[in-house]
Amino acid sequence: MVENRRYRNIAAYLVLTIGIVIVAFPVYLAILASTFDVATIINGNMPLVPGPHAAENYYQTLFFGGATSREPVGIMMFNSMIMAMGIAVGKIVISILSAFAVVYFRFPLRMTAFWIIFITLMLPVEVRIYPTYKIVADLGLLDTYTGLILPLIASATGTLLFRQFFMTIPDELLEASKIDGAGAFRFFKDTLIPLSITTIAALFVIQFIYGWNQYLWPLLITTKSSMQTIVIGIKKLTYSQDALAEWNIAMTTAVLAMLPPVLVVVFMQRLFVKGLVETEK
Amino acid sequence: MEKRAIFSSRTLPYLLLLPQMAITIIFFYWPASQAIWQSFLMEDAFGMSSEFVGFENYRLLFEQPEYYRAMVTTIIFSSFVALFSLACSLLLATQADKNLRGGETYKTLLIWPYAVAPAIAGVLWIFMFHPTMGTLSRPIRVIGIDWNPMLNGTHAMILLILSATWKQISYNFLFFLAGLQAIPKSVIEAAAIDGSGPLRRFWTIIFPLLSPTTFFLIVVNIVYVFFDTFGIIDAVTGGGPAGQTTTLVYKVYADGRLGGDLGGSAAQSVILMIIVIALTAIQFRYVERKVQY
Numbered sequence: 001m002v003e004n005r006r007y008r009n010i011a012a013y014l015v016l017t018i019g020i021v022i023v024a025f026p027v028y029l030a031i032l033a034s035t036f037d038v039a040t041i042i043n044g045n046m047p048l049v050p051g052p053h054a055a056e057n058y059y060q061t062l063f064f065g066g067a068t069s070r071e072p073v074g075i076m077m078f079n080s081m082i083m084a085m086g087i088a089v090g091k092i093v094i095s096i097l098s099a100f101a102v103v104y105f106r107f108p109l110r111m112t113a114f115w116i117i118f119i120t121l122m123l124p125v126e127v128r129i130y131p132t133y134k135i136v137a138d139l140g141l142l143d144t145y146t147g148l149i150l151p152l153i154a155s156a157t158g159t160l161l162f163r164q165f166f167m168t169i170p171d172e173l174l175e176a177s178k179i180d181g182a183g184a185f186r187f188f189k190d191t192l193i194p195l196s197i198t199t200i201a202a203l204f205v206i207q208f209i210y211g212w213n214q215y216l217w218p219l220l221i222t223t224k225s226s227m228q229t230i231v232i233g234i235k236k237l238t239y240s241q242d243a244l245a246e247w248n249i250a251m252t253t254a255v256l257a258m259l260p261p262v263l264v265v266v267f268m269q270r271l272f273v274k275g276l277v278e279t280e281k
Numbered sequence: 282m283e284k285r286a287i288f289s290s291r292t293l294p295y296l297l298l299l300p301q302m303a304i305t306i307i308f309f310y311w312p313a314s315q316a317i318w319q320s321f322l323m324e325d326a327f328g329m330s331s332e333f334v335g336f337e338n339y340r341l342l343f344e345q346p347e348y349y350r351a352m353v354t355t356i357i358f359s360s361f362v363a364l365f366s367l368a369c370s371l372l373l374a375t376q377a378d379k380n381l382r383g384g385e386t387y388k389t390l391l392i393w394p395y396a397v398a399p400a401i402a403g404v405l406w407i408f409m410f411h412p413t414m415g416t417l418s419r420p421i422r423v424i425g426i427d428w429n430p431m432l433n434g435t436h437a438m439i440l441l442i443l444s445a446t447w448k449q450i451s452y453n454f455l456f457f458l459a460g461l462q463a464i465p466k467s468v469i470e471a472a473a474i475d476g477s478g479p480l481r482r483f484w485t486i487i488f489p490l491l492s493p494t495t496f497f498l499i500v501v502n503i504v505y506v507f508f509d510t511f512g513i514i515d516a517v518t519g520g521g522p523a524g525q526t527t528t529l530v531y532k533v534y535a536d537g538r539l540g541g542d543l544g545g546s547a548a549q550s551v552i553l554m555i556i557v558i559a560l561t562a563i564q565f566r567y568v569e570r571k572v573q574y
Contacts, residue, residue, distance in 0.1 A: 013381065015373065020390045023391060030405050030408065095301060098302075100297055101293075101297035105287060105290060105293065113298055117305060120305055122557055122558050124508045126530050127553045128315075128550060131315035134315070135308065135311060154305045167284075178286070187288075215400045215515070219515075234400070250404065251404075258401055265393050276395075
């Protein structure tokens with residue numbers, strides 16, 4: 001504007017840099033802690049430059065886990081990956097199908113179906129945990145991937161997002177494919193899916209992060225340590241709360257737990273922003 | 282808005298809806314109605330049988346001082362987190378909106394904490410402020426504060442507020458930045474030509490025009506603190522010390538699991554459902570109307 005731009009820009013850089021440092025500092029400390037042995041961390045004088053034990057910490061964490069929990073974090077990461085992928089793919093599949101039905105067909109109870117789905121937007125899993133737990137237990141799904149995944153894909157975000165997107169697709173496209181003799185299946189496969197690729201990808205990014213970061217649900221339904229996800233596994237490593245807690249292993253696990261979703265956000269930033277903004281509308 | 286061109290089929294739409302309907306009914310409506318039903322039942326001491334007790338669970342709940350304390354804790358927690366994270370991210374977003382060189386990089390460096398799980402965020406912060414080994418605990422002790430979030434309820438609450446704020450800044454930042462970029466530059470230039478300085482422009486033009494975003498974010502932040510901070514609380518304090526950081530959601534979990542009081546836990550779930558539905562209704566009502574002055 002009319003003011004001296006230079007000083008205002010310097011101030012802006014300063015504020016942003018301070019912000020970034022504050023935001024990054026806790027993670028920097030975690031990365032540092034993953035390069036020291038436990039004694040150095042516990043005496044409270046951890047240096048602010050990396051130490052020499054990174055390789056052995058990561059090796060031990062991935063393949064052997066903590067001395068008390070003895071569960072390799074590699075397995076936990078595998079479980080988290082299955083859960084996150086299952087939630088993301090499952091949500092996309094069921095919601096794109098139901099959005100297709102609601103937008104491109106007229107049938108009795110259409111709006112009822114839409115509202116039945118829509119209301120699920122309002123209630124997060126946290127408010128109905130015990131009854132859901134009981135149902136999953138009755139179905140024999142405790143300690144299974146199905147039990148981890150299915151209850152979390154019952155949500156309306158995806159359906160609403162696809163519905164909104166389908167509404168913006170011109171009617172002429174459907175008329176044209178009908179003239180070409182395409183049925184519902186052909187139109188869905190050859191027109192709708194290709195047009196929706198960006199929306200699908202954006203939803204995938206958001207749901208992958210959501211699934212990877214789940215905490216309360218896996219905490220309740222996994223009893224076997226071989227079914228644990230990494231986000232709940234880390235708590236056991238820190239929770240002994242005495243001086244003997246293996247903080248080097250715990251912080252190595254924390255770094256490993258942050259890595260996949262953070263990489264997704266950094267490298268798919270455009271899709272991430274699109275997904276975040278649109279699922280919240 | 283309705284489509285003009287549609288397919289006609291008697292069975293296909295139902296088949297397409299079937300997967301989502303089945304999952305929604307089994308894992309959503311069924312448990313939600315169970316929660317409501319259970320909140321009217323009371324189990325005997327051995328969990329062998331239960332009888333219908335009407336609103337007894339609710340009455341007992343509202344007689345518990347702990348329930349009011351959890352309510353106050355939740356209100357304090359959510360107001361501070363909403364206030365701090367909105368203020369910080371608005372400041373950062375206004376700076377990032379200035380067309381700086383390398384602006385995209387700054388944006389990337391500010392938004393990634395969104396991807397960190399709440400429980401992991403909690404672990405990072407308890408590590409940083411751990412009473413004996415935390416890197417930042419020493420400076421606090423040096424200035425004469427006996428810092429111990431594991432024994433002192435106020436310290437524990439401060440730590441929770443900090444970690445929850447840290448985690449939420451990136452989300453608010455993104456939405457504020459999008460809101461700022463949607464404000465037409467001509468309006469701001471006109472004010473600048475009329476001689477109003479940057480601060481005045483911010484408070485009289487930019488801030489009012491941002492009010493729909495701000496309002497939307499306030500509601501989202503409150504919902505976030507209510508539900509998503511479960512992982513942070515469980516990792517940092519476990520609701521302690523002495524229940525001083527137990528929020529409403531944490532109490533549902535703790536009463537049902539540790540206390541085994543399923544009726545009481547269900548009654549709390551129902552109250553939470555009502556709160557969320559109210560918040561969502563407010564959000565839809567006012568966000569649609571575009572709050573502006």
